[in-house]
Amino acid sequence: MSRHILLGAALAVVAAPAIAHHSFAAEFDINQPVQLKGEVIKMVFTNPHSRIFLKVTTASGEVQEWSIEGGAPNALIRRGWNRDSLPPGTIVTVLGYRARDGSLSASGGSVTLPDGSSLNATDTGAGAPQ
Amino acid sequence: MRQKIPALAVWVFVISALSQPVFAQERRPERIGGKPNLNGIWQAVNEAHWNLEGHSAQALEVFAKQMGAINTVPAGQSVVVGGEIPYLPEALAKRAENRAGWPASDPEAKCYMPGIPRATYMPYPFQIVQGEGDQILFSYTFANANRPVFMRDHQRAPVDLWMGRSNGAWDGDTLVIEVNSNIDSTWFDRAGNHHSAAMIVTERYTLIDEHVMQYEATIEDPETFSRPWTIRMPLYRRAEENARLLEFNCVKFAERLLYSEFEAGDAARPSGSR
Numbered sequence: 001m002s003r004h005i006l007l008g009a010a011l012a013v014v015a016a017p018a019i020a021h022h023s024f025a026a027e028f029d030i031n032q033p034v035q036l037k038g039e040v041i042k043m044v045f046t047n048p049h050s051r052i053f054l055k056v057t058t059a060s061g062e063v064q065e066w067s068i069e070g071g072a073p074n075a076l077i078r079r080g081w082n083r084d085s086l087p088p089g090t091i092v093t094v095l096g097y098r099a100r101d102g103s104l105s106a107s108g109g110s111v112t113l114p115d116g117s118s119l120n121a122t123d124t125g126a127g128a129p130q
Numbered sequence: 131m132r133q134k135i136p137a138l139a140v141w142v143f144v145i146s147a148l149s150q151p152v153f154a155q156e157r158r159p160e161r162i163g164g165k166p167n168l169n170g171i172w173q174a175v176n177e178a179h180w181n182l183e184g185h186s187a188q189a190l191e192v193f194a195k196q197m198g199a200i201n202t203v204p205a206g207q208s209v210v211v212g213g214e215i216p217y218l219p220e221a222l223a224k225r226a227e228n229r230a231g232w233p234a235s236d237p238e239a240k241c242y243m244p245g246i247p248r249a250t251y252m253p254y255p256f257q258i259v260q261g262e263g264d265q266i267l268f269s270y271t272f273a274n275a276n277r278p279v280f281m282r283d284h285q286r287a288p289v290d291l292w293m294g295r296s297n298g299a300w301d302g303d304t305l306v307i308e309v310n311s312n313i314d315s316t317w318f319d320r321a322g323n324h325h326s327a328a329m330i331v332t333e334r335y336t337l338i339d340e341h342v343m344q345y346e347a348t349i350e351d352p353e354t355f356s357r358p359w360t361i362r363m364p365l366y367r368r369a370e371e372n373a374r375l376l377e378f379n380c381v382k383f384a385e386r387l388l389y390s391e392f393e394a395g396d397a398a399r400p401s402g403s404r
Contacts, residue, residue: 045289073289082288 024097024123028107032098036066036106040090045073045083049123052086052108054094068094068108070121079120090114094121163262166303166337170258171368171375174251174345177206181321182361183215184208192233209251211360215323221354228322237317239387241380243275243292245316246309246331247347247361255368257375266298266305271378279307287311290327305335326353341367 024030038056052068070076086092091114096106108121159167177185180203187205208214217225233239244252254271264283269276277293284297287310294309314327329351336344343365350358386393 077288083290 024107027099027101028097029100030097034096034098034106036068036094036096038066038092038094040086040088040092041065042088043086045076045081048072050076050081050121052092052094052111052121054092064104067105068096068111068121069105069123070108071123075123076119076121081119081121085119086111162260165260165300166305167260168258168266168305168335168337168343169260171255171373172258172343172365173253173255173368174363174365176209176251176363177204178209178251178361178363179248179253179319180204180206182208182210182319182323183321184213185321209361209363211362216356216359218354218356221324224324225322228317228324232320232322234387235322236320237315238272238320239384241273241384242315243273244270245292245312246277246294246296247333247349248316248318249275249293250333250345250347250365251363254378255373255375268296269375271375273380274378279305284308290314292316294331301334303336305333307333307335309333324354325349325351328353335365338364341369343367 036054036056038054041053041055043052044050050070050073052070054066054068056064056066058064093112094106095109097109099105099107107123110118111121112118158169161167162169184207185203185205188203189199190201190203193201228235238244238248238252243249249256249268249270249272252270252272256268256270259267259269264281266279266281267276268279275293277296279296279298281298284299285295287295289311290313291311292313292315294313295311296307296309298305298307300306309331312325312327312329312331314325314329317324329349332348332350334344334346336346338344344362345365346360346362348358348360349355
């Protein structure tokens with residue numbers, strides 16, 4: 001009996017970090033692509049995923065706060081991102097895939113800046129030297 | 131028999147390899163590439179990790195009932211030159227908030243990398259690995275944190291980092307390190323002293339004799355403080371023959387604090403089981 005309880009506790013502890021770091025398919029749906037245009041609230045370079053918080057106004061005028069998940073900081077830095085890439089207030093267009101649970105979050109693909117240039121935020125491939 | 135001889139040879143090799151540091155220490159050159167040799171294991175011996183400013187001894191409410199006089203705060207004199215940290219009013223209010231939420235609010239409790247200067251005077255040893263190359267490595271016990279000090283190629287990091295970006299240079303016999311690109315989430319001590327991402331730390335390491343270094347760190351952060359301020363303390367060489375950094379992987383110690391909401395609670399535990 002006590003062994004089962006111990007195992008349960010161990011699983012609970014192991015499961016917690018898994019909420020933060022996961023496969024794409026576990027949280028996002030490849031069949032639900034989404035395009036979002038909005039204002040950057042902030043961008044955080046955190047491991048294991050970076051995150052862009054975006055204020056989006058819908059066609060009906062509702063203001064929504066989206067969380068766009070991207071690759072790890074190291075991967076993004078290799079693709080040219082830095083702390084000045086998305087200052088708060090920047091208007092961006094993000095292509096991504098919606099979360100399966102219907103929350104206002106998505107896995108980010110490309111992020112297009114006001115000048116038309118774009119950055120790749122995808123959470124695939126670290127881009128590390130082979 | 132044939133198998134035993136190579137095994138013995140391996141052990142002789144292993145043992146001689148393990149004893150290398152002891153011999154190396156005995157032959158430690160005074161200078162490397164014309165600069166003072168800072169190689170070794172160092173540690174602060176003071177109370178600054180509790181509070182950089184002067185403070186009285188006190189019990190900690192969270193431990194008092196179970197631990198009595200164990201795990202209490204020892205009194206300490208200020209390591210801040212001039213005594214007090216020159217906070218801007220809003221930043222002082224933030225410190226009060228940090229203190230009110232301690233210990234859960236403290237990044238140390240979560241095993242986050244401590245940042246500079248806090249890593250220097252935590253109650254754990256750290257190691258300096260210095261050669262004649264372009265980098266000097268600082269390796270810390272707490273959270274297995276480390277940082278290369280770049281003696282050339284001085285720059286900012288592309289994003290803010292827990293241990294910052296360290297650009298080093300020699301000023302005579304003093305190693306001067308400018309630490310920029312500091313993330314805003316590290317603290318200075320267990321008393322909630324904090325800073326913003328605008329902080330630049332300028333450290334100075336000066337050997338006083340073979341076993342003692344003077345450490346100084348000047349903090350510039352106009353978003354948090356009304357003027358630059360400096361901490362100063364000696365650092366001591368760990369002189370044990372077998373001195374070395376030991377592993378302190380605190381992630382597992384922090385898991386219950388960080389993820390207790392995912393833990394099976396007492397209510398879920400069948401009565402009588404342990």
